[in-house]
Every structure is written in C-alpha cells, then in structure tokens.
Amino acid sequence: MGFLDRLLGSKKMFKDTMNGLDMVKVGLMYYLLPECEVNFGKDYSPPLVAAVVNTVFSDPPSNETGRQFILDEDNVKNVMLVIEKSIKPVEKLRQTITDSVRVKCTLSHSKNPKLSERDFIRLCREPIDNLKRLGLLIPGGEMPELSIFLHNAGTFVQACKADLDHHRSQERATSEADYQTYELPLAEKTCLICGKELSEGDATVSTSGCAFPQSHKLWRYCDAPLHLACMETWSDRETFSHAYYVQRHQQFLDESWFILAEEKDWFVGHIPAGLYHSEPGFEDLVEIRIRDWPFVLYGHAEEWTQFFIDGWQKYQPALSGKALHRAREVMSQVMLVLPDTETIVELINKRLRRK
Numbered sequence: 256m257g258f259l260d261r262l263l264g265s266k267k268m269f270k271d272t273m274n275g276l277d278m279v280k281v282g283l284m285y286y287l288l289p290e291c292e293v294n295f296g297k298d299y300s301p302p303l304v305a306a307v308v309n310t311v312f313s314d315p316p317s318n319e320t321g322r323q324f325i326l327d328e329d330n331v332k333n334v335m336l337v338i339e340k341s342i343k344p345v346e347k348l349r350q351t352i353t354d355s356v357r358v359k360c361t362l363s364h365s366k367n368p369k370l371s372e373r374d375f376i377r378l379c380r381e382p383i384d385n386l387k388r389l390g391l392l393i394p395g396g397e398m399p400e401l402s403i404f405l406h407n408a409g410t411f412v413q414a415c416k417a418d419l420d421h422h423r424s425q426e427r428a429t430s431e432a433d434y435q436t437y438e439l440p441l442a443e444k445t446c447l448i449c450g451k452e453l454s455e456g457d458a459t460v461s462t463s464g465c466a467f468p469q470s471h472k473l474w475r476y477c478d479a480p481l482h483l484a485c486m487e488t489w490s491d492r493e494t495f496s497h498a499y500y501v502q503r504h505q506q507f508l509d510e511s512w513f514i515l516a517e518e519k520d521w522f523v524g525h526i527p528a529g530l531y532h533s534e535p536g537f538e539d540l541v542e543i544r545i546r547d548w549p550f551v552l553y554g555h556a557e558e559w560t561q562f563f564i565d566g567w568q569k570y571q572p573a574l575s576g577k578a579l580h581r582a583r584e585v586m587s588q589v590m591l592v593l594p595d596t597e598t599i600v601e602l603i604n605k606r607l608r609r610k
C-alpha cells in the first residue's frame with residue numbers, strides 16, 4: 256500500500272493533533288536548551304530539558320535513560336527549577352502549554368470514549384491538575400480550535416528553532432569552529448568566485464546540470480562548488496540562480512510533473528515516483544526551488560511536519576548566513592499554503608482524478 260492510501264484513512268485528525276503536540280514539545284525543548292546549557296552545562300541539558308517537557312505534559316519518560324534520570328532527587332529539583340525560572344514567568348509560554356495540554360486531554364478522551372472513571376481521571380484530568388500544581392495553568396480557557404492550535408504549534412516550533420539556531424551561530428562565531436561539511440568532488444578545488452582553494456569544511460553549493468550555453472560568461476560556474484559566503488555578495492548570483500530556476504520550472508511543465516504550489520519567487524514541485532528517482536524512499540520526494548538562490552530544499556511529503564521543524568536542513572546542513580535566512584523565509588511562506596502531508600496528498604489525488 257502506498258503512502259497516499261495509508262494517509263487517506265480516518266486517522267487524519269488524530270495524526271494531525273499528535274503532530275501538533277509533538278511540535279509544541281519539540282519547540283519547548285528548543286526554547287529551554289540555550290538557557291539550560293548556560294546554567295547546567297551542555298551534556299546535562301538534553302536529558303534535563305526532556306525531563307522538564309515530560310513533567311509539564313505528564314508524559315512518562317520514553318527511554319531507560321529518562322527513567323533513571325527522574326529517579327535522582329537532584330535531577331527532580333533541577334526540573335522544578337527550570338519550570339520555576341524559565342517557564343513560569345513567561346505567560347505566552349504558559350498559554351501555549353495550557354492549550355496543548357487541553358488538546359491532549361480532549362484527544363485522549365475522544366479516542367477512548369468508554370474510559371473507566373479511574374482512567375478518565377488519569378488521562379483527562381490529571382494532566383490539567385498537574386499543570387495547576389506546577390503553577391503553569393492559565394485557567395478558564397476553552398480548548399482552542401484544532402486548526403488554530405495546529406497553526407500556532409507550527410509557528411511556535413519554528414520560532415523556537417530559529418532562536419536556537421541563532422544562539423548556535425553566535426556560539427560558532429565566538430569559538431570559530433565546527434562547520435558542517437559537504438564532501439568535495441576531487442576535480443573541483445577552487446571556488447570560482449573568490450579564486451581561493453576549497454578546503455574541507457568550507458560551506459559550498461553547486462548546481463546540477465548547466466543552465467547557460469558555453470559562450471555565456473556564467474557557463475564556467477555551472478556544476479562548480481562555490482562558497483556559500485562568496486555567493487552572498489556575488490553580483491551574478493541572481494542571474495545565475497534565475498537561469499536554473501527557469502530551467503527547472505520549464506522541465507516540470509514539459510514533463511507534466513506536478514507543481515504543488517507556486518509564488519512569484521519560489522515553487523514547490525513533487526517529483527514523480529519512478530521517473531526521476533527510482534530508489535525506494537524517493538517516491539514522495541518534494542523539492543523547493545528559489546528564484547534568487549541556487550540551492551534546493553528537499554523533503555518527503557510523508558514527513559512534512561518534520562520537514563518544517565528541521566528536516567529541510569538534512570540535505571542542506573551547511574546553509575548559513577543570508578542563504579539560511581532566505582531558506583527560512585521561503586519555508587515560512589510554503590508552510591502557509593502546504594501546511595501538512597494531508598494537503599499534499601489531497602492535491603496529488605485531485606490531480607490524479609482529473610487525469
């Protein structure tokens with residue numbers, strides 16, 4: 256059964272909501288990490304932050320490390336300290352958490368309407384009571400509408416991730432280290448923009464194919480690895496990128512591949528199974544092309560939520576500076592029109608029915 260069939264089941268609502276809850280939890284982790292690292296150190300912070308999120312959402316630890324962690328009294332004290340100092344004073348954060356826990360409770364209930372009283376209390380009331388005990392509950396509110404909740408969850412996790420990335424990039428700037436790298440093709444040793452030799456660890460982008468005739472002055476840049484940093488100020492970047500953009504866009508039209516969404520300066524295309532990539536796992540590959548930058552963002556329709564959280568950096572780990580900024584900007588626009596897997600699946604199915 257293909258992923259399209261699987262996703263058209265009746266579990267859509269449930270899955271959406273679970274995704275939304277996960278987004279809020281991940282966002283909260285991103286939010287807490289930098290401050291915890293300052294106060295508790297880098298190694299201790301990830302398990303601490305995970306324990307904080309579990310405590311806030313009344314979730315049991317998901318692994319043995321988590322279970323051991325919370326058995327230690329000092330760790331529990333630190334969890335409470337983080338809740339007290341980093342979450343409680345921020346009303347907006349408490350609101351997001353309260354909304355999410357309300358959604359979580361309603362979800363548990365609607366999934367098992369025949370709960371025994373004891374289980375009802377455990378699943379539906381205890382998480383709210385727990386928030387109250389922690390001093391985080393914003394009382395009196397209704398459960399938010401699902402679409403609004405999902406939208407807010409997406410915005411929340413993106414904002415938290417952006418802050419964390421910003422924090423990380425500042426750390427990098429001060430420690431002058433640790434760039435993620437691309438493997439360099441042996442044949443290409445210099446960046447043609449600055450003329451300097453490429454060293455391992457340089458963040459570069461290269462295009463695929465050639466968008467210019469050999470007589471064109473930009474022909475020699477085709478396929479060549481170019482420093483991302485050099486590209487920021489390269490006066491030919493837009494012309495160069497535009498040519499690739501137009502070429503790819505035309506290819507989509509010529510081949511009748513599906514453009515899922517399109518704006519003035521970006522488009523999202525679905526790469527059909529078997530035509531372009533025949534390997535398994537590529538059947539739901541989606542690409543985002545941007546008119547003024549030559550890098551491509553790849554994602555899988557089936558993991559669209561994760562793609563928006565941080566999956567889009569998987570194929571482009573070295574993006575930084577203005578390129579990263581541009582990628583984020585486009586991603587936030589894409590998210591508005593293609594918010595989830597189901598939207599993509601619906602678009603594809605509608606098109607298949609038309610054929």
Ligand SMILES: [Zn+2]
Pocket residue numbers: 446447448449450451481482485
């Ligand atoms: Zn360069």
